Amino acid sequence: MTIARKQFNKPxxxxxxxxxxxxxxxxxxxxxxxxxxxxxxxxxxxxxTDLPGPIxxxxxxxxxxxxxxxxxxxxxxxxxxxxxxSLQRVAIGYSFAAVVGIGLGILxxxxxxxxxxxxxxxxxxxxxxxxAWVPIALAALKQNQPAALFVIFITAIWPILIxxxxxxxQIPQDFNNVAQVLQLPKTEYFFKILIPSALPYIFTGLRIAxxxxxxxxxxxxxxxxxxxxxxxxxxxxxxxxxxxxxIVSLVYIGLVGWLLDSLMAWVQTLILPQSQR
Amino acid sequence: xxxxxxxxxxxxxxxxxxxxxxxxSKVYPTKTGDYTVLKDVNLAVNQGEFICVIGHSGCGKSTxxxxxxxxxxxxxxxxxxxxxxxxxxxxxxxxxxQGYALLPWLSVFENVYLGVNVVYPQKSKSEKTQIVKEFLxxxxxxxxxxxxxxxxxxxxxxxxxxxxxxxxxxxxLILDEPFGALDAITKEELQEELLKIxxxxxxxxxxxxxxxxxxxxxxxxxxxxxxxxAAAIGEVMEIPFRRPRNRSRMMETPEYYKLRNxxxxxxxxxxxxxxx
Ligand SMILES: Nc1ncnc2c1ncn2[C@@H]1O[C@H](COP(=O)(O)OP(=O)(O)O)[C@@H](O)[C@H]1O
Ligand SMILES: [Mg+2]
Numbered sequence: 001m002t003i004a005r006k007q008f009n010k011p012x013x014x015x016x017x018x019x020x021x022x023x024x025x026x027x028x029x030x031x032x033x034x035x036x037x038x039x040x041x042x043x044x045x046x047x048x049t050d051l052p053g054p055i056x057x058x059x060x061x062x063x064x065x066x067x068x069x070x071x072x073x074x075x076x077x078x079x080x081x082x083x084x085x086s087l088q089r090v091a092i093g094y095s096f097a098a099v100v101g102i103g104l105g106i107l108x109x110x111x112x113x114x115x116x117x118x119x120x121x122x123x124x125x126x127x128x129x130x131x132a133w134v135p136i137a138l139a140a141l142k143q144n145q146p147a148a149l150f151v152i153f154i155t156a157i158w159p160i161l162i163x164x165x166x167x168x169x170q171i172p173q174d175f176n177n178v179a180q181v182l183q184l185p186k187t188e189y190f191f192k193i194l195i196p197s198a199l200p201y202i203f204t205g206l207r208i209a210x211x212x213x214x215x216x217x218x219x220x221x222x223x224x225x226x227x228x229x230x231x232x233x234x235x236x237x238x239x240x241x242x243x244x245x246x247i248v249s250l251v252y253i254g255l256v257g258w259l260l261d262s263l264m265a266w267v268q269t270l271i272l273p274q275s276q277r
Numbered sequence: 278x279x280x281x282x283x284x285x286x287x288x289x290x291x292x293x294x295x296x297x298x299x300x301x302s303k304v305y306p307t308k309t310g311d312y313t314v315l316k317d318v319n320l321a322v323n324q325g326e327f328i329c330v331i332g333h334s335g336c337g338k339s340t341x342x343x344x345x346x347x348x349x350x351x352x353x354x355x356x357x358x359x360x361x362x363x364x365x366x367x368x369x370x371x372x373x374x375q376g377y378a379l380l381p382w383l384s385v386f387e388n389v390y391l392g393v394n395v396v397y398p399q400k401s402k403s404e405k406t407q408i409v410k411e412f413l414x415x416x417x418x419x420x421x422x423x424x425x426x427x428x429x430x431x432x433x434x435x436x437x438x439x440x441x442x443x444x445x446x447x448x449x450l451i452l453d454e455p456f457g458a459l460d461a462i463t464k465e466e467l468q469e470e471l472l473k474i475x476x477x478x479x480x481x482x483x484x485x486x487x488x489x490x491x492x493x494x495x496x497x498x499x500x501x502x503x504x505x506x507a508a509a510i511g512e513v514m515e516i517p518f519r520r521p522r523n524r525s526r527m528m529e530t531p532e533y534y535k536l537r538n539x540x541x542x543x544x545x546x547x548x549x550x551x552x553x
Contacts, residue, residue, distance in 0.1 A: 174378035177348065181366040182392045182445075192391060196382040 052244050060244035075228050075236070083252055086217045086229040093152025093220075094213045101157045101209070102202060105164025106194070115165060126158030130212075130219035144224035155216035159208040167201025168194060200272060207264040214257045294321035295481060296345065296449065301354035303340050314340050316507035318354070320500065327475060327482045329492035331540065332502030333550040338485045339375075339453055341502075345483060346372045346451050358448070368396050371442035373452040377434045379426040379441075386422040389413060389441045396445045412444040413437075416470055432463035436470075443474055450475075452484040456491065465524070468494060476521070489540045492516075493533065494524055501543050504550060512543060 037054045044053035052060065068080035108115045133154050137147035175197060179189050221231025230249055237245040298320040305312045314337040322328055330338050343349035344356050347366040356363045358370070366372075371392075379388050389409045397405055413422055416436035426434055435455060442450055456464040468491060475482055486492050492499045496516050503511040516536065518527050527533055 172378075174374055174376055175380060177366070177372070177374060178378050178380070180348070181346065181370070181372050182368055182395050183366075184391070184395060188391070188395070192383065193380065196380070 057244040057247050061248045064245060064248055075226060077228055079252055082228060082230040082233045083256055086231060089148055090152055090213050090217055093149045094156050094210060097153045097156035097209060098160055098206060101160030102164050105161045106168055109165035109168025122158060122162060130155045130216035134219055144227060148220040148224050151220035152213045152216050156209040156213035160205040163201045163205030164198060167198030171197045203268045203272065210260050210264050211257060214260055295324035295359060296322040297357040299355045301344065301351040301356060304352040313507045314505055316509055318509050320510060322481060324481055325479045327495055327497045328500060329496035330485045330500045331492055333504055336502050336505045336508040338502060342451050342453060342483055342485060346370050368392060368445045369447055370449045370451060371445055371447035373438045373442050373455050375453045377438045379434055379437055381426050384423050384425055385418060385437050388437055389444050392441055393444050408444055412440040415474060416440045432459050435467060443478065446478065447480055449481045449483060454485050457487060489537055493536060494522060499540065501540065503548050511548060514540065
């Protein structure tokens with residue numbers, strides 16, 4: 001009898017432990033955030049600063065926080081719409097960067113000459129900060145919208161391009177030997193050896209790039225006056241000294257960035273087999 | 278019996294040689310000057326012969342076979358297959374690579390199909406599928422066709438590599454230390470399978486090995502290479518055991534030990550390696 005009961009109890013105990021673990025996983029970061037908010041609040045109370053504490057931020061922005069979906073026309077829209085419009089911009093710029101970056105990356109990876117000539121140029125261009133591209137983009141494209149897209153594109157393309165090229169270059173000699181001895185046609189080589197072999201590297205590039213392109217949104221939108229978008233929203237708030245609004249926007253940006261990165265990580269697990277991650 | 282240079286020459290005279298290595302030297306340019314790996318190598322191989330190559334590591338065995346597969350070119354001399362110089366790698370000279378070289382993202386079936394698809398463009402899909410299945414069954418992998426290479430053992434990977442090579446019915450099959458990394462039992466199983474397949478398909482086999490017993494069991498002739506640099510073929514030993522061979526019965530004969538000792542003497546006395 002006692003044995004039977006023991007066996008019966010055991011699973012529920014294990015479940016208990018798991019649940020506890022889960023709660024801990026959620027509670028620990030929440031607790032950390034609370035503590036940090038407290039420190040922030042105290043610091044703003046002690047130090048002579050214009051920075052509002054968290055309580056003041058919420059007081060000043062509760063409309064923004066509670067009504068993310070309002071739309072009064074023009075740029076007077078809720079934070080959801082600001083973020084959504086920016087995300088659309090990022091999606092377009094990033095998609096172009098992905099297509100062009102993977103394509104060029106493969107060419108550069110396959111062609112030693114090309115890579116010798118272009119590698120130093122890539123390495124210089126990739127260190128140019130997004131904000132520095134803005135005047136160039138505006139001068140070249142004349143219009144706000146395409147310039148914003150270009151800034152995102154040019155920020156996101158480098159990690160994709162460089163990682164793809166590395167991925168193509170590291171294809172094991174063994175696989176290339178197999179292709180040679182089988183006299184594999186070019187398309188077969190491309191789809192059966194090159195792409196699968198370079199895929200983990202391509203994904204590394206894509207994941208870095210999505211973070212960068214989201215960071216670039218601020219730069220991309222900041223100088224494009226009068227458009228809907230979280231970047232211009234922040235710039236506008238800054239012009240009107242609404243620091244609390246900026247802080248709330250930054251929280252939004254951080255959360256979205258985190259979400260985008262998690263999304264890429266998840267896609268990666270879907271597409272890459274276990275052995276290639 | 279002792280050797281063999283004489284008999285080797287004789288056997289290469291009874292038919293026009295299928296594969297000829299003619300005065301081949303191979304020099305690699307290095308930072309410290311030219312490095313001569315092989316010098317004046319001559320070998321004639323008949324169609325359907327099973328040749329094993331033995332020699333200390335670094336002497337140039339892989340280099341020699343790479344000139345047959347077409348991955349390397351002789352610096353001087355010629356390598357002729359059916360009278361024609363070898364220009365580049367091709368599926369008529371299939372290679373079983375040292376590290377298996379299976380594509381990890383393709384299933385066992387797809388790995389073999391990849392080559393079959395290229396070599397038999399005129400065949401229908403179902404015919405090609407049939408060929409792949411036949412050869413996988415031949416190496417005992419009928420049940421593992423849908424597995425991916427990372428999921429199977431080293432012995433199974435080597436079986437896939439062999440099936441991939443043989444499914445193309447190559448004129449020459451080239452194996453570079455194929456069984457070196459396998460345990461003794463798997464190794465013996467694979468040797469038997471290789472012999473069985475060779476018997477039915479009668480391709481010419483060139484195989485590098487470090488294992489004298491393996492060579493004695495498999496080969497018609499054993500090519501023994503001198504040490505590098507500037508290595509050459511020191512001796513070619515005829516292995517006269519009748520086929521089909523029975524390993525344990527073979528090993529009971531005094532002749533087996535005479536051959537074995539002769540090869541050992543070549544490797545460890547006459548051409549001993551400094552660090553071995
Ligand atoms: N591409 C190369 N460039 C320079 N030296 C090489 C090259 N390939 C092989 N070698 C040298 O040639 C020698 C023979 O190599 P290899 O044929 O692989 O020997 P084995 O297969 O008998 O162990 C080694 O000393 C190796 O360092
Ligand atoms: Mg070797």
